[in-house]
Amino acid sequence: MSYKNKIKTGREKFFWTYVKGIFMACMLMLIMFVLLALLITYTSVSESIIPIAATISLLITAMINGMYVAGKRKKKGWLNGIIAGIIYMLVILFLSWVFMKEFKLSISILYKSIMALASSSIGGMIGVNLNK
Structure with a gap:
């Protein structure tokens, strides 16, 4: 049986769902940063x-x-989020x-992480209800 015909198990679906979501979010973040860089470079917007x-x-x-x-x-939108x-x-x-020479964990990073977790939880609740 070829890999294409293999039915994915629950664990494989679980894993790839998270990988695709994180990859998509990282690519979107990269696009947003490129647009921000272009905005700062070619307009009078301050850094x-x-x-x-x-x-x-x-x-x-x-x-x-x-x-x-x-x-x-x-299911369980808040938890999966x-x-x-x-x-x-x-x-x-x-x-x-890895990429920032002077990266240090700080209280502001903790706050941003908590806000991001709340945001992803809210996104999870929205996402699970959009597909009903």
């Missing part, structure tokens, strides 16, 4: 908006991640640690 825009981008992508995962799982948010935040923190 002082970067922290606010980064936080807003994080919250939006966390919510979309939660919506996608919970929508695919079709939080799980997706935790994994997403761990990926973001890991990438920040």
Whole structure:
């Protein structure tokens, strides 16, 4: 039996749902940052908006991640949203640690992580109800 014909088990679906959601959120975050960079480069917008825009981008992508995962799982939206948010935040923190020379865990990162978890939980509740 070829892999294409193999029926995915519940664990495989569970795993790939989260991977796709996190990948999608990371790509969306990358697109948002590129658009922000273009906006700052080619307009008179100040660089002082970067922290606010980064936080807003994080919250939006966390919510979309939660919506996608919970929508695919079709149950326990808040829980699947939080799980997706935790994994997403761990990926973001890991990438920040790898690519930023002066990365330090701080109270502001803790606050942003809590807001992102709340956002992904809300996204999970929305996502599970959109597919009914």
